[in-house]
Amino acid sequence: MPVINMLSSAHKVKGQGVLSAYIEQVKLVETGLADTYRVKKNRWLPGAINHYHTIDFKFYLSLLSAKIFGATTVAYVHFVPETIEESLKLPPVIKKLFYAYMIRFYKSVDRIVVVNPYFIDVLKKYGIDDRKVTYIPNFVSEERFYRYSGEQIAALKIKHAVPDKAFVVLGVGQVQTRKGILDFIEVAKRLPHIRFIWAGGFSFGALTDGYKELKKIVEQPPGNVTFTGIIGRDEMNDLYNISDMMFLPSFSELFPMSILEALALRIPVLLRDLDLYPAILFDCYLKGGTIEDYVRMIESLQDKGEVYETWSDNAWHCHEYYSEQRVLGLWKQFYDSMGS
Structure with missing residues (x-):
């Protein structure tokens, strides 16, 4: 059974939507596709699919080994430079390097998933081929969010x-x-x-x-x-x-x-x-x-x-x-x- 290796460090920063999206997506796939795929988390040995939820430098370094092992690499886009611009106050040089690295990461993977179709054109502006971009929306579980008595x-x-x-x-x-x-x-x-x-x-x-x-x-x-x-x-x-x-x-x-x-x-x-x-x-x-x-x-x-x-x-x-x-x-x- 093919392994999907979910890679994320979103748990290191509390109170951010990236973590919520990661939790929901992993649970959805673990339970809903259990008869088709096995899900592993933050495993260094690549799966058939390496699904990157965050863009840590250690994950960027793992892209080469993933390709050597024949894994398909996927980046889940939770932010682009425009959404970071008014979130963090970074020195201009650091900001420029970080934005360049972000786009480099997205360009380096085989496939990209965006949570909003609006950002397909945003990524195209950065030279990313829209043919490798797929729109899949976020979702939340009714087991976790529901009306009380x-x-x-x-x-x-x-x-x-x-x-x-x-x-x-x-x-x-x-x-x-x-x-x-x-x-x-x-x-x-x-x-x-x-x-x-x-x-x-x-x-x-x-x-x-x-x-x-x-x-x-x-x-x-x-x-x-x-x-x-x-x-x-x-x-x-x-x-x-x-x-x-x-x-x-x-x-x-x-x-x-x-x-x-x-x-x-x-x-x-x-x-x-x-x-x-x-x-x-x-x-x-x-x-x-x-x-x-x-x-x-x-x-x-x-x-x-x-x-x-x-x-x-x-x-x-x-x-x-x-x-x-x-x-x-x-x-x-x-x-x-x-x-x-």
């Missing part, structure tokens, strides 16, 4: 000091400029009667873009805002259950796992109007571009009436599109194609 939710609201009748807006992700934290805070200030929670912290510490400014905000947020710090993935479903909607004003993304997690709980999602979202979220999300847009849309949902139900239904329709069986079928087709 009313009693459980009530208990969690007490635990997190959230009033039972409060309308709760949830943001998820690393605390960094790219995630639109400053807009998140400004919107919260305009809506003092609504509770705002941001789940995430400084995964990269002082290297985070805007670290000093954002650290002050995290330490002294407005009275209706809570920053939880880095939350373990096992605890994230608790926060989705006590929240009424997700608000993620990021300036750049690929395909945030947090959006899929929110959709699995039938929670309306409000995002910045970015070019990359329509291809993956269709018309299932609310979008805006200014503080006024965001304020108006949150206000339209807070009574949880007909408008709220419409966007909840839209969220669920999108979740159903990214079902486990559909995404599993795409992975099977992709891996099987390497033996033909």
